[in-house]
Amino acid sequence: MKEQIRQLIEQASTIIIHRHERPDPDALGSQFGLQTVLQHQFPDKKIKAAGEMATSLAFMGTLDAVETDEYPDALVIILDTANEARIDGKDALRGRQTIKIDHHPDEDPYADIQLVDPTVSSTSELLVHLLNEWGYVIPEPAAIQFYAGIVGDTGRFQFRGTTSRTFSVAAQLLDTGIDTDWLYRNMYQTELAALQLQGYVLQHIELTEAGVGYVVLTQETLKAFNATVEQASLLVNSFAGLKGLKAWALFLETDQEVRVRLRSKGPVINEVAKEFNGGGHPMASGATIQNLTEVDGVISRLNEVAGAFRF
Ligand SMILES: [Mn+2]
The missing domain is CATH 3.10.310.30 (Diaminopimelate Epimerase; Chain A, domain 1)
Structure with missing residues (x-):
């Protein structure tokens, strides 16, 4: 199935990435992280990140405007979203093919293909394992996004979903030279x-x-x-x-x-x-x-x- 997903990505000329509404750092981190990796890997493809931004997480990046008529020819990847009702962006399932990648229990298999692993800490961690398997490069701007997602969903590496695999992924991401001081300052500031x-x-x-x-x-x-x-x-x-x-x-x-x-x-x-x-x-x-x-x-x-x- 992972191979099938890789082939769909390589064949697509437009890829639209969605995640759940009211996004948290894992939703946005997995979305922006995957967008950056795919842009880096396939400079000729159109890779868009859809949905509405959460004001407190605006430092994480900028979302793209996506028109309804872009969907019928697009591969849509929906991240970190357990059920259809939580998808941010009502056109998501209009994609030519749809893929769900998530770490919540797979109670609503709303996409054409579901890649769900509830044993990982976060969708961000799951994506890093997947991209490593495919041999895709994770550059620093993507690494900090995935790191933010893991930090968010593990409560800074303390929740029970944190495993030795989580730490090995965190080590890999840190080795790209990400600025964790900047990240924590932005993630944990309070009005x-x-x-x-x-x-x-x-x-x-x-x-x-x-x-x-x-x-x-x-x-x-x-x-x-x-x-x-x-x-x-x-x-x-x-x-x-x-x-x-x-x-x-x-x-x-x-x-x-x-x-x-x-x-x-x-x-x-x-x-x-x-x-x-x-x-x-x-x-x-x-x-x-x-x-x-x-x-x-x-x-x-x-x-x-x-x-x-x-x-
Ligand atoms: Mn998550």
Whole structure:
């Protein structure tokens, strides 16, 4: 299958690269990294990166405008996106051929070809293994993108998806001479309003007997701190170190819905996410509920899962 993907890439004259909406560093890093490698490998091909930028990650690069009529002749590669609904760019599946490359469980095989490996830390890591197998060169501007993706999805090499293979890929990327000082400065800088919102979050943690922690951020609160949902959602890990915590949730109210960020230290929570219009990894998922009256329902399901879990 990897060989089939390589052939499709080599035959295509236009390649459009997509990833999931509300992109994180792995989504953008894998997208820009692959774009750069393919441009370097095939200077005559048209290689585009599609979708909307996340303002906090604008330092990572610039996306391309893609017209609807470019799709029927294009090879479309969709990265880091578990299910069709999460694809950023509604024309993606109009490509002549479509390929999904991802590290989330393959629950929605929406493309013509799926290359999915849930044992790797990130889509960025998966791409480096793949490009190495093909003998494609990974120049420094691509290396820093992939490195950002790995750093993002492993929480700076601490999450359980981090393996010896992750470190060997990181070593390879570092050897291209990437500036990690620049990267960390940009990835981990915090706006004053976001820092103050973090103070609010820490002061409003609810912890249940079952070990479920949660914080609700209403639209009113977000407005008071002048914070976007995107900024606020990054605070989901801000109370991960709370003693007695097994699983936790951050509820973010928008004008249409309530987004739920779910995290866990052991209990499998993506099943709960699926019950509430979401999904993701066993220890890190997202869901969506209609309004704040449904918060209790999510918490009681998390209590059941966390209550049954022993470290
Ligand atoms: Mn990822």
